[in-house]
Amino acid sequence: MIHLDSLTKRYKKADRNAVDGISFDVRAGEFFTLLGPNGAGKTTTISILTTTLSPTGGTATIDGHDIVREASAVRRIVGIIFQRPSLDMNLTAEENVRFHAILYGLYPYAPTYGLMPAAYRAQVQSLAGLLGIADEIGKPMRTFSGGMRRKLEIVRSLMHRPKVLFLDEPTAGLDVPSRRTLWDYLRTIRRESGTTIFLTTHYLEEAEEADTICIIDKGKVVSFGTPERIKADLVQEYVLIDAEDRTRLREELGRLELRSDGDGPFRVHIDSRHAHAALKAIDTPLTLVRTHMPSLEDAYLEIVGKLSE
């Protein structure tokens, strides 16, 4: 569905690339997450894919349409929820939605809600109902809370039934309950419409739900795959052991063919499931046994931290 080939962007007057030759594919119907710290190039990537920013190198296609040469066709099939809400505060919620629907050529222009086609009114009511804001849809935007604004943006972005829905850090600034309901709605929408979801986030727990995670930092792809694979790649489990007689322990580790490093304490590379058997096999009296089992978050922080050093 989405194909990136060496996509590059360098902003004017910048001394390095914001997006530095990234390549990957996103399958149709997939829940894809672009994960990275602030300034990694996530928003830049989304802006290029949604055609509001020109790349300086490489190519990208969405559903076979080139994002530069066929920008208009791309815009027709993507929906986007921006990092910062892009609603007009002078309008009512429904006027914001109507504005969008007409810009996308879904319905003819009419000056009031009542004059819009019945199909439009039904669609707005059903989407607003799905997101639980049906009662507020006619109210001025200014009266909406941050969470409701996000929901309205979702309603709006789904009006033209996009094949790909881009969400750029959609939960930034939302409280925990709003965040949770937002995820529930996204799951429902995906189940009901099969929309491909392309999410950016710097929260790891949001990424763990994805089918595929791509970690980027400083504009480069650091890791790519299913959450399980990323975990296997990134997370290194080991058992830290030590003994008073380190020479004997080292010899014994060699004899038992346990891979280790360090001159004491020794870092023995075994996963937690085999730790017990391995420890039992060691005769040297141990003075230290500590298992190291980092979470995905630790691993992520480690990798991102390493890169920024």
Added chain:
Amino acid sequence: MSEVAAVLTLAHRDLIKLLRDRARMVSDFAFPLIFIGILGTSLQAGFGGATSFNLLHFVFTGVLAQTIWQSTALGVISLLMDREQDFSQEIFVSPISRYSIIFGKILGESLVAFPQFIAILAFGMIIGVPFTLEKIVALIPAALLIAVYGGAFGILVLSRLDNQRQANQIFPFVMLPQFFLAGIFNPIQDLPPFLDILTKIAPMRYAVDLLRDVYYGSGSGVPLLDLPTNLAIIGIQFVVFMVIGTAGFVRAERNR
């Protein structure tokens, strides 16, 4: 068809914004009325008798054109505000043509200028500026033309600016000199050569002169150029401003 609907809905949004912004409505109407009521009346009282020329009518026609032209020009520049409030993302990510976006904006701001046109016209009648029905009917298309022309000028300026702060800073330099170079309150014939050149490159001048062509008539001696000449100059400038302005604005949006 969908491009027409998009233009209409963009224009609709601007009109709604005006109608919901009372402070803006008051200030939009207050300034022209102050100019005409105070400046026009006092000029007429002081010098009108000596020149045997009605200066109130002169100021009235000048301010009427200036208000419409400037209202659209400034209104179009509010696209910068949209950019800062992130609303332009929503417009620019939609599949409509970039020209439709600009055209919708100009149309919307022209609609916003129209109530001002009506209010100033009504004020003119109250203070005794003479009108015939034919003159009022002829002024309507002239006002629309001036509004659209102002919008094109707005796009040209907009394409050179990055943010609203810059716009606020340079606007006094772009607008204020034109008040005098366009001859809203003051005569601009028989000027020294350097000023004469400046008045000729001030776009607002042609808007003011066009309106005076319609109000006084081309042969009356008040307008500097006749109607066809003003129309031709405005037409050429409109196309040039639109092409350069739109291309520049769209490029600035995408090539950051």
